[in-house]
Amino acid sequence: MLSLGEMMNRLCIFLFLGFSAVTATAQAGSDSLKATFESDFYVGAALSREFASKKGQARRELVKREFNSVTSENSQKWSSMNPKPGDLRLEAADEFVRFGSDQGMYVVGHVLFWHNQTPDWVYEDSNGQPLNRKELLTRMEQRVKHAANRYGKNIDAWDVVNEAYLENGTLRETKWRQIVGDDFVEQAFRIADKEMPSSVELIYNDYGMTEEGKRKAVVEMVRDLKRKGVRIDGVGMQGHWTLNHPSIELIEASIVAFANEGVDVHISELDIDVLPDRNKAFGANVKKTLESTPSNDPYKDGLPQEMQRKLADRYAAIFGLFYKHRDKVKRVTFWGVTDGHSWLNNWPIKGRTNHALLFDRHYERKPAYRAVIEVKKGAGA
Ligand code: G3I
Numbered sequence: 001m002l003s004l005g006e007m008m009n010r011l012c013i014f015l016f017l018g019f020s021a022v023t024a025t026a027q028a029g030s031d032s033l034k035a036t037f038e039s040d041f042y043v044g045a046a047l048s049r050e051f052a053s054k055k056g057q058a059r060r061e062l063v064k065r066e067f068n069s070v071t072s073e074n075s076q077k078w079s080s081m082n083p084k085p086g087d088l089r090l091e092a093a094d095e096f097v098r099f100g101s102d103q104g105m106y107v108v109g110h111v112l113f114w115h116n117q118t119p120d121w122v123y124e125d126s127n128g129q130p131l132n133r134k135e136l137l138t139r140m141e142q143r144v145k146h147a148a149n150r151y152g153k154n155i156d157a158w159d160v161v162n163e164a165y166l167e168n169g170t171l172r173e174t175k176w177r178q179i180v181g182d183d184f185v186e187q188a189f190r191i192a193d194k195e196m197p198s199s200v201e202l203i204y205n206d207y208g209m210t211e212e213g214k215r216k217a218v219v220e221m222v223r224d225l226k227r228k229g230v231r232i233d234g235v236g237m238q239g240h241w242t243l244n245h246p247s248i249e250l251i252e253a254s255i256v257a258f259a260n261e262g263v264d265v266h267i268s269e270l271d272i273d274v275l276p277d278r279n280k281a282f283g284a285n286v287k288k289t290l291e292s293t294p295s296n297d298p299y300k301d302g303l304p305q306e307m308q309r310k311l312a313d314r315y316a317a318i319f320g321l322f323y324k325h326r327d328k329v330k331r332v333t334f335w336g337v338t339d340g341h342s343w344l345n346n347w348p349i350k351g352r353t354n355h356a357l358l359f360d361r362h363y364e365r366k367p368a369y370r371a372v373i374e375v376k377k378g379a380g381a
Helices: 004-017 019-026 054-066 091-102 133-154 175-180 184-195 212-227 248-259 305-324 367-378
Strands: 042-047 069-072 106-113 157-162 201-206 234-237 240-242 264-273 329-334
Touching: 042 054, 042 106, 069 091, 069 329, 091 106, 091 133, 106 133, 106 184, 106 201, 106 329, 133 175, 133 184, 157 184, 175 184, 184 201, 184 212, 201 212, 201 264, 212 248, 234 248, 248 264, 248 305, 264 305, 305 329, 305 367
Parallel strands: 042 069, 042 329, 069 106, 106 157, 157 201, 201 234, 234 264, 240 264, 264 329
Antiparallel strands: none
16 A cells, blocks of 8 residues: 555656656566676666656666666766865765666766866966966866765776867867876876776777777877876777768777777767758867757657668667677767757757657657667577
8 A cells, every 4th residue: 555655756756757758667678778788788878867866766767777887977077066166066976876886887977087067267276377287187186086085986987088189189279288288188097097996997088989080099098008007998989970970880990999909998978860960070079059940950749750760770780880899898878868858959059859869758769779679689699
């Protein structure tokens, strides 16, 4: 017998998520992404607060059913955890880590050092004057120490540095580079290696990793770190791709190139943009935006069958490749859970209706979901 309180609680969850979400959660069939690829690689999702929070209990159930790895979409970025000097806001990050570790998932912290979502104060002293190299290195060390003390072994891997290179393989012009210098990535990994528990895997993460220039630069960077005895365990290929770009051959070339350097390959932020006007050169540069026009938002009322098929075929081809290279690929993480919560609804044009993931706006599995499961079944497993 349910108590009145429990009944009210369930009614709230039901109203909050809508009928279809709850039915989708209840129909936990024997198939799931994590069970299907259990012997091959982790299958993960980036969690926004709606999915990591206790308030999103039904959403959490979907995550628990399908995924065995989680990444923090925004809650562990510097601006989220520590927007002003001395102002620590850790509730969302704590909730994310607790959820993932309580479930025994492979938990990925995102991200220690990035040029975006890092507040200006990080690079300045209390008078607003730029820090020098030594001072900024100390500040970096403080951030890693804090993360290591707070989350320790409850985090399995950290994205140590995100997006330090441009597609042509040169270092991006950031405050990190300006103040610390060209060895900023090396210094970041040295600090992470020193401060994090040895079980925590250290990852370099970037988009556009199938571009030749960036691939070569990252290969060279991994070699250089290893030559110097600095630990790096994995390379994250974000995977913000479209229906046509990059080709399977380009993706394969990068997986093989990184694996050849003796690091795990993580597909760390997978989604497939189905909307027009995505210039491939944008990669996932959040600073680049386009004008909205009616013609570049064509699937407001849902994705037509023909496009569902194209998306399913694209996901099947990509997962076929990941499966082929399952000895090299440690994890495949989607950048979000459902289409309704994907960042691609707001980039590179704000407020569009994108359909980039495996679960639709009603939390239902899409044809692309089935196509991904079929990759494994088709392989005779
Ligand atoms: O939380 C505020 C909210 O209070 C405010 O009202 C609203 C107004 O715009 O903004 C909200 O913050 C937004 C935040 O996402 C949370 O939704 C930020 O504006 C928005 O810029 C931020 O975007 C995130 C983006 O990184 C920022 O750089 C996306 O959610 C997140 O998916 C995206 O993730 C990045 C990875 O970290 C690195 N790789 C590329 C990937 C996609 O850009």
